Amino acid sequence: MILNASGCLDPLVAPDVARRLDAVVTKTVTPLPREGNAPVRIAETDSGLLNSIGLANPGIDRFLADVLPPLLELGPPVWVSVGGFSAADYARSCTRLDATAAAVVELNLSCPNVAAPEDEAAAIVAAARAETDKPLYAKLSPALPDIAAVAGAAAEAGADGLSLVNTIRGLALDPATLRPRLATGTGGLSGPALRPVALAAVHACFRATGLPIVGMGGVETGRHALELIAAGASAVALGTVLFADPGAPDRVRAELAEEAALHGFGTPAAARGASHERVAAAVNGPRAERERLRLKL
Amino acid sequence: MSPARLRVLGVERVGPYALLRLGRGPLDPGTPGQFFMLRPPGLVVPRPMSLCLAPPGELAFLVDPVGAGTRALAGLERGDGVHVVGPLGNGFRLDVQRPLLLGGGIGVAPFPFLSARLGRPPALLGFRTAQHAEAAALVPNAEVVLEPTLVTELLSPGFDVLACGPEPMLEAVGRLEPAAQLAWEAPMACGFGACYGCAVEIGGRLARLCVEGPVLGGRVRGQIPAMAGKVAAA
Missing domain, CATH: 3.40.50.80 (Nucleotide-binding domain of ferredoxin-NADP reductase (FNR) module)
Structure with a gap:
């Protein structure tokens, strides 16, 4: 299953791209409208793209009136990304979304470009859970010191799945002035640099929770998607790659099927968690084998 | 909306600028003032360039090599491929008198x-x-x-x-x-x-x-x- 990462596609401006996805994830919507951060908002670095958009969105009222209805007409299931600054913010949006045809609510608990919510992830998940029966995915930051522990707490609080990962905070300086290139100073780093970070997060959270996971972070090819699935992702989202290649959904899907077959998997989904089996084999296999041999001797 | 891979026909120096001439491929030149996204080799995101010239079979872009992306585009050579999306955005209105x-x-x-x-x-x-x-x-x-x-x-x-x-x-x-x-x-x-x-x-x-x-x-x-x-x- 291939989705877009939240904030990496406007399905109403590019419906042809959106229709090639298995589900469309909205840009994060907050209770009140937000104009977003002052420009300059993006800068390419040596290892990826830095952005500081700041959750620009029309607010939940206008979203429900003007944005969601045409999104639902596009065809693919719509996942609504919800953001806020307190558990009550998330709960309020979930109450409103519960009556809609949105397929999933993704709780954006990890925007690096706005103030962090005052409540902990698990408290936000619990508050959202109380307001909606829709599947809830918790989107976590790779900067968490122990992302698996937070994922476990989110699962206990009622999360049905995880979205891993958001961007990680970074800074780029203008080479001439040595001043920050973004107006807000720091921004969220996406693209190739995020790939191993995302893999580690997915790997850790799969082991900790077993929940469905949308893996994302630097995916450019089917090979990258397969690696996330092997680490434990049940779906893969495309982010920065969509900016350079709006045809990426079809391309990555085809490459993924090919890569999975090359590795002997009947379907990409069959590769889920494969890295764990191989880690177990590498760590325990030879030792177990030695023990067995020793016992024999 | 997949990017087209266009062939570099030549890169000509125009003062400090580079005129990047590409084979048009399947792309339409659009309206003057619209732009195309050109992906510099080795970089993550493409760069917006307005179309400079549209001779038959060609799309040409005037590039000011001031940063990593524009330098990489200006450094392309005849025969190279470059990924291009466009035309995009709103160009000039042409219904003007003077x-x-x-x-x-x-x-x-x-x-x-x-x-x-x-x-x-x-x-x-x-x-x-x-x-x-x-x-x-x-x-x-x-x-x-x-x-x-x-x-x-x-x-x-x-x-x-x-x-x-x-x-x-x-x-x-x-x-x-x-x-x-x-x-x-x-x-x-x-x-x-x-x-x-x-x-x-x-x-x-x-x-x-x-x-x-x-x-x-x-x-x-x-x-x-x-x-x-x-x-x-x-």
Whole structure:
């Protein structure tokens, strides 16, 4: 299953791209409208793209009136990304979304470009859970010191799945002035640099929770998607790659099927968690084998 | 909307700029002032470039090699492939009676194509140095000024102004000719409304330049935060 990462596609401006996805994830919507951060908002670095958009969105009222209805007409299931600054913010949006045809609510608990919510992830998940029966995915930051522990707490609080990962905070300086290139100073780093970070997060959270996971972070090819699935992702989202290649959904899907077959998997989904089996084999296999041999001797 | 892989036919030096000539492939040249996203080799996101020339079978872009992306594009060689998406955005309206092209520096880029479509109207172009001014050779009927003279000093009333250049120039032109069509520039990661990176103030609010522009007619924009709240829709 291939989705877009939240904030990496406007399905109403590019419906042809959106229709090639298995589900469309909205840009994060907050209770009140937000104009977003002052420009300059993006800068390419040596290892990826830095952005500081700041959750620009029309607010939940206008979203429900003007944005969601045409999104639902596009065809693919719509996942609504919800953001806020307190558990009550998330709960309020979930109450409103519960009556809609949105397929999933993704709780954006990890925007690096706005103030962090005052409540902990698990408290936000619990508050959202109380307001909606829709599947809830918790989107976590790779900067968490122990992302698996937070994922476990989110699962206990009622999360049905995880979205891993958001961007990680970074800074780029203008080479001439040595001043920050973004107006807000720091921004969220996406693209190739995020790939191993995302893999580690997915790997850790799969082991900790077993929940469905949308893996994302630097995916450019089917090979990258397969690696996330092997680490434990049940779906893969495309982010920065969509900016350079709006045809990426079809391309990555085809490459993924090919890569999975090359590795002997009947379907990409069959590769889920494969890295764990191989880690177990590498760590325990030879030792177990030695023990067995020793016992024999 | 997949990117087309276009073949580099040649890269010609025009003063400090590079004229990147690509085989057109399946792409339409669009309207002057629209732009294309060109992915520099080895980099993560493409760069927005307005079309400079559209000879049969070709798309040509004038590149000012000032950063990693534009240097990589200017460094392409004949036979290389480059991924291109476009045309994107809103170009110039061509239903004008007395067109005058007003350009500054690399802002001259869309004018050769625009001039051809408008029947070679007069152009007034300003450059930093005589070397930069070599690009004026691409634009028919052009009068050239060099700094410290500004193009706005030579602007006389009665024209339908179509302008492209640095922001201070466009702001000055907008003050002198409120009905001018102004082609703006902003950093963009996608060019089709996805990244929200190109937000600028348009009519008093932050909006995506790639969706609403890059040519804004009859509307004035300024820089956030300095101009916030001071600019109204005309």
